[in-house]
Amino acid sequence: MKDYKGKIRLVVKQTPYKYRDYAYISSLAVLAAHEQGKFAEMHELLLKKSPKLDKDSLISYAKELDLDVAKFKDSLETKKFSSQIEKDLQLAKELDLYNTPTIFINGIKVIGNRDYMYYKKIIDKELRHEK
Amino acid sequence: MFRFKFLAVLCLIIMMTSSAFAAEKRVNIPIGDSPVIGPNNAPITMIKFVDYQ
Numbered sequence A: 001m002k003d004y005k006g007k008i009r010l011v012v013k014q015t016p017y018k019y020r021d022y023a024y025i026s027s028l029a030v031l032a033a034h035e036q037g038k039f040a041e042m043h044e045l046l047l048k049k050s051p052k053l054d055k056d057s058l059i060s061y062a063k064e065l066d067l068d069v070a071k072f073k074d075s076l077e078t079k080k081f082s083s084q085i086e087k088d089l090q091l092a093k094e095l096d097l098y099n100t101p102t103i104f105i106n107g108i109k110v111i112g113n114r115d116y117m118y119y120k121k122i123i124d125k126e127l128r129h130e131k
Numbered sequence B: 001m002f003r004f005k006f007l008a009v010l011c012l013i014i015m016m017t018s019s020a021f022a023a024e025k026r027v028n029i030p031i032g033d034s035p036v037i038g039p040n041n042a043p044i045t046m047i048k049f050v051d052y053q
Helices: A023-035 A039-049 A055-064 A069-077 A082-094 A116-130 B002-024
Strands: A008-014 A102-105 A108-111 B044-050
Touching: A008 A023, A008 A082, A023 A039, A023 A055, A023 A069, A023 A082, A039 A055, A055 A069, A102 A116, A108 A116, A116 B044
Parallel strands: A008 B044
Antiparallel strands: A102 A108, A102 B044
């Protein structure tokens, strides 16, 4: 999506699947990084490192991104951002979403991982309409 | 024969228009205080529901 710098605003909602061991703690971790101004960096890193997302690994990623590790750990342990996650899960439920990732491009629903060209086609069409 | 053709054409029209409507269906999703990457005035807004694992 780097071809579209300045053209795309990406909003990320957390919908960890409850039967995966590290999905929830990963969502807590990315929001903890967000609190320290490094959401984009942690988001990218977790997508790259998945499925190595156990607590110790997450803490090592926080170190890698130069976060305040004590604050980060505390945020995980107290589940500081669980209400944000619950809100996103509730929203997903209201929208009848059962697959991740689900992406809405200007409101148009795309379910599951698609190849780059699939997204590009929709985005280019949206950009043409916008002009 | 004429009736069959008429029905076939009718089916085709229904299929075409329904897929066109499906393509245009847009969902309005509140951004709330979710984290955002990229400029707020971007012409494209992508809302992604993720699970990292």
